[in-house]
Structure formats: C-alpha cells, structure tokens
Amino acid sequence: MKKLVIFASGSGTNMQAIIDEIESGKIRAEIAGLIVNKSEIKAIKRARKYNIPVSIITDKDDETFSSKLNEQLSEWKPDLIVLAGFLKKIPDLIIKKYQNKIINIHPALLPKYGGKGFYGLNVHRAVLESGDKESGCTVHYVNEEYDKGPIISQEKVPVHSTDTPENLAKRVLKAEHKLLPSVIKKLINQP
Numbered sequence: 001m002k003k004l005v006i007f008a009s010g011s012g013t014n015m016q017a018i019i020d021e022i023e024s025g026k027i028r029a030e031i032a033g034l035i036v037n038k039s040e041i042k043a044i045k046r047a048r049k050y051n052i053p054v055s056i057i058t059d060k061d062d063e064t065f066s067s068k069l070n071e072q073l074s075e076w077k078p079d080l081i082v083l084a085g086f087l088k089k090i091p092d093l094i095i096k097k098y099q100n101k102i103i104n105i106h107p108a109l110l111p112k113y114g115g116k117g118f119y120g121l122n123v124h125r126a127v128l129e130s131g132d133k134e135s136g137c138t139v140h141y142v143n144e145e146y147d148k149g150p151i152i153s154q155e156k157v158p159v160h161s162t163d164t165p166e167n168l169a170k171r172v173l174k175a176e177h178k179l180l181p182s183v184i185k186k187l188i189n190q191p
Contacts (some may be wrong), residue, residue, distance in 0.1 A: 002188045003032040005078040005085035006009035006052075012043025014084035014105055017177040018184060019050055027181060029188045034077040037088045038183060042079065051120070082190055084180065089120055092144050102142040103187070105180045107172045109154055110138040114147030124165035124172070135168060136158050137176045139183040150186075155179040 006015045015034065021027040024124045034047040047054050051060045055072045070093060073081070083090070083104040096104065106114060108123045118126065128140040136156040141149035155175040159168060 002029040002079040003077060004184070004188070005033050005035060005073065005076050006031055006043075006047075007035045007036055007044035007083045007090075008041070010040070010041055010043060010085045010089040012084070012177055013173065014047040014180050016046055017041055017083070017181050018082065019046070019087065021181040027185045027188060029079070029184070032075065032078055035072060035086075037065075037086070043085075044051065046112070049165065062091065063101050066093050069094055070097070080184065081142075082180070082184060089146065090142055095142060095144055100141055102184065103139055103152065104147070104149070106138045106147055107175050107176065109134070109137065109156065110134045110140060110147055110151055116146050120149070121165045121169060122190050124168045127159060128150050128163060128165060128168065133159055135172055137172055137179055139179055151177060153183050155162075161181070 008015055021041050022029060034043060034052050036043055036054065036056050037058055039058060041104050044054050057065055059068060069091065079097045081098055081102040090102065108114065108127065113123045113126050132154050134172045138154045138156055139152045141152065143149040155178060157175050
C-alpha cells in the first residue's frame with residue numbers, strides 16, 4: 001500500500017477530501033501521518049478522528065525544523081508528500097530528498113498570484129483587484145521556489161462581479177476538494 005504524508009497549517013478540509021476518497025476506495029493509499037507547524041489547529045482533530053499519527057513541528061529555527069522534519073519523514077517513508085494548506089517553506093534538504101514526490105495545492109491559477117505572501121485571502125483579494133474573470137486552484141510539484149514547481153493540473157472557477165474575497169475563497173476551496181484528490185489518485189494509482 002502506498003503511503004501519503006499530509007502537511008497542513010489550518011482546518012484540514014483538503015486532508016478530509018483525501019480521507020474521503022481513500023475511504024471510498026478511489027485512492028489506493030494510506031495516510032502515514034500528518035505534519036503540522038501549529039499546535040492548535042482543526043487538522044489535528046481530523047487526523048486523530050481517523051487514527052492518523054500527528055507530528056507537531058513548531059520550531060522557528062530552520063535547521064532544527066529541517067532536521068526534525070527529515071527524521072519524521074524517514075520514519076514514515078512516504079511515497080507522496082501532499083502540502084494541503086501548509087504555510088511554511090519546505091527546506092531544500094527535503095525537496096532534494098523527495099524530488100518529484102512533493103505536491104502542493106495553491107488557491108489560484110499559477111503562475112498568477114503565487115509566491116511569498118500569496119496565501120489565503122491575500123490571493124483572492126489580488127484576483128478581485130486585478131479584475132480577472134476567472135480564478136481557481138493549481139496542484140504543482142514543489143521545488144526550491146514558492147509556487148514555481150511544474151504544474152500538474154488546474155481547476156478553474158468563475159469570478160463574479162459581486163464576489164468578496166471570502167465567497168471567492170469558498171468557491172475555490174470546493175474546486176480544491178475535487179482537484180487535489182483527483183491528482184493524488186492519478187499519481188498514487190500508477191504502477
């Protein structure tokens with residue numbers, strides 16, 4: 001059985017979408033663990049509900065964070081690492097060690113609205129301010145630069161003239177819940 005390790009920094013709704021697809025048999029994998037960089041988030045409660053091991057790594061020092069992360073991943077031996085709303089840069093050591101085995105979901109149509117500072121409502125505000133007629137989400141491989149790795153797939157959603165950052169965020173999140181599991185399914189179910 002292939003192993004996934006999920007990274008999250010928030011509510012864990014994308015992780016829940018993955019869990020649902022695993023439970024339904026559409027993704028043939030198990031979640032070996034959840035890595036979080038905040039100790040009081042809903043993603044931890046979701047993981048514990050499904051008996052998914054949780055590793056909380058809150059170290060601010062990059063070297064210590066990288067070392068603990070490397071140690072945990074070596075123990076869990078993931079076939080695929082999924083960044084599902086993880087708001088900390090992945091250390092270069094980890095990116096090199098797990099080359100083309102780390103994917104991220106981003107709440108915009110990259111290459112637009114990516115990079116440092118473009119997360120959450122910041123992204124949706126920028127989309128609305130630009131006057132774009134569509135937005136969406138992107139799953140991409142992670143490399144050493146924020147949101148610059150090769151794009152795997154995108155899902156578009158319309159932008160309405162009445163949108164606020166909050167309701168655009170909800171529409172994009174629904175698209176994320178479809179796109180991320182479908183990409184994982186393709187990547188993990190390959191022979």
